[in-house]
Amino acid sequence: MTEPSSHSVLVLGAGLAGLTTAYHLHRQGYRITLLDHADWLDGFRTDASQLAPIVLGCHHETRRILCALGGEWPSEADRTIPLGFRLPNGRIFPYQPARLPGALQWMMSLFSFHGLSWQDRWRLFSHVEQIWEQAQTLPADLENRTADEWLTATGQSHEARERIWDPLVQWLTGNALARLSAATFVHLLSTVFLRDASDARLTLLAGSIDHRFIIPMKQTLHRAHVRIVSLAHRPTLRFGQTGVSEVRLHDDTRLRADRYVIALSYQNLLQLLPERLLTRYAYFAQITELKSLSEIVIQLTGPTMKQRPRLLLQSGRPFHQITSTSLGSGEIEYRLSAVGNELIELNKDQVVDAALTEICELFSETARKEVTVRSVFREHHAALSLMPGVVRLRPIQQSPIQNLLVAGAWTDTGWPTNLESALVSARRCAELITDHSA
Numbered sequence: 001m002t003e004p005s006s007h008s009v010l011v012l013g014a015g016l017a018g019l020t021t022a023y024h025l026h027r028q029g030y031r032i033t034l035l036d037h038a039d040w041l042d043g044f045r046t047d048a049s050q051l052a053p054i055v056l057g058c059h060h061e062t063r064r065i066l067c068a069l070g071g072e073w074p075s076e077a078d079r080t081i082p083l084g085f086r087l088p089n090g091r092i093f094p095y096q097p098a099r100l101p102g103a104l105q106w107m108m109s110l111f112s113f114h115g116l117s118w119q120d121r122w123r124l125f126s127h128v129e130q131i132w133e134q135a136q137t138l139p140a141d142l143e144n145r146t147a148d149e150w151l152t153a154t155g156q157s158h159e160a161r162e163r164i165w166d167p168l169v170q171w172l173t174g175n176a177l178a179r180l181s182a183a184t185f186v187h188l189l190s191t192v193f194l195r196d197a198s199d200a201r202l203t204l205l206a207g208s209i210d211h212r213f214i215i216p217m218k219q220t221l222h223r224a225h226v227r228i229v230s231l232a233h234r235p236t237l238r239f240g241q242t243g244v245s246e247v248r249l250h251d252d253t254r255l256r257a258d259r260y261v262i263a264l265s266y267q268n269l270l271q272l273l274p275e276r277l278l279t280r281y282a283y284f285a286q287i288t289e290l291k292s293l294s295e296i297v298i299q300l301t302g303p304t305m306k307q308r309p310r311l312l313l314q315s316g317r318p319f320h321q322i323t324s325t326s327l328g329s330g331e332i333e334y335r336l337s338a339v340g341n342e343l344i345e346l347n348k349d350q351v352v353d354a355a356l357t358e359i360c361e362l363f364s365e366t367a368r369k370e371v372t373v374r375s376v377f378r379e380h381h382a383a384l385s386l387m388p389g390v391v392r393l394r395p396i397q398q399s400p401i402q403n404l405l406v407a408g409a410w411t412d413t414g415w416p417t418n419l420e421s422a423l424v425s426a427r428r429c430a431e432l433i434t435d436h437s438a
Contacts, residue, residue: 003222011259015042017407018263022172024430043265043381044417052205069216077206097197123155147185162438174383243403256257263407270366295382
């Protein structure tokens with residue numbers, strides 16, 4: 001049996017959220033033990049094998065962690081990437097944030113963006129301006145309405161919602177406009193587009209989640225002699241009258257700590273909890289109502305063409321987004337993805353055929369035989385359904401069990417289920433523990 005020591009923390013899950021929590025606590029002098037299991041995954045595009053994502057300028061926690069791990073932001077291999085919208089007629093409209101202070105940058109960016117009709121741009125500007133001037137207020141029931149309903153009420157046309165707003169929120173949240181909470185939509189777009197121009201700047205990170213985050217964190221923790229235990233069997237959480245009493249391993253080893261952090265997917269968390277906690281606490285019972293969305297991602301490479309790296313968001317197409325970047329080998333890499341649509345039901349050959357058709361149609365000078373398929377990946381927990389009412393289901397970091405905290409991209413961080421959300425949840429867990437110990 002391992003007895004608890006002063007300032008000891010036991011973290012269940014050595015994925016991105018668990019390692020980041022341990023990383024923060026280690027720097028504060030805590031004694032950390034991490035438990036890992038082959039079946040435990042973070043999910044929501046934060047697992048080790050996932051490619052590092054496109055980071056927005058407003059993803060401040062991601063930038064802080066990258067700087068702390070590597071000391072350089074962005075790295076030489078990272079690329080600034082422009083955002084564009086591809087309409088059903090094939091026309092591409094770039095979005096460029098204007099380099100002006102505060103609200104001026106958003107106004108100029110909006111008025112220079114021709115993906116929206118002049119009427120849609122003016123209606124949106126007028127609506128936001130009235131809110132700024134307090135002539136109007138945002139409806140109190142935004143969390144009970146869909147983003148599509150709210151945009152319709154503000155005067156956005158069907159074409160604007162279908163061709164611009166739906167592809168945008170599909171990329172930002174993984175959710176279709178018709179099913180996304182209006183409150184989530186308004187909060188996210190305000191965060192990304194209504195502040196500094198740099199908040200909407202896109203940086204494509206090179207490498208994978210493993211390469212950029214997990215390996216450097218593990219190296220740091222190993223140098224600090226932080227214990228990471230790989231388990232062949234799932235452990236058991238034991239609860240006493242005042243909280244978690246211990247974690248019991250398959251060989252009957254008992255681990256104890258002052259505080260416990262579960263840094264797993266919500267499915268893995270539910271497997272660890274006894275039934276009585278689900279019936280006693282709404283905090284845990286509500287987690288059972290969360291739903292995940294599936295994603296399919298295909299990577300291709302093709303011959304070099306004279307084009308800049310870019311992110312294209314699409315409407316009325318099988319794939320919601322296409323990212324193209326130049327490789328050191330002189331080739332172009334394409335990454336096509338779609339969340340929650342009919343592609344999920346197709347077999348690999350059908351998905352490959354759809355992707356090749358998309359690339360050859362978009363880049364007419366590219367022949368099918370010149371394109372190589374690198375990978376086809378299906379992620380069943382790529383995004384969290386953020387339909388109206390879901391915000392109340394996402395738990396905060398502090399559970400009703402005083403010495404038990406929860407980390408993960410799916411928790412209540414104010415972000416969709418992405419890399420930033422996972423890292424924010426880890427920092428909040430660490431801050432709660434350090435504040436409690438102070």
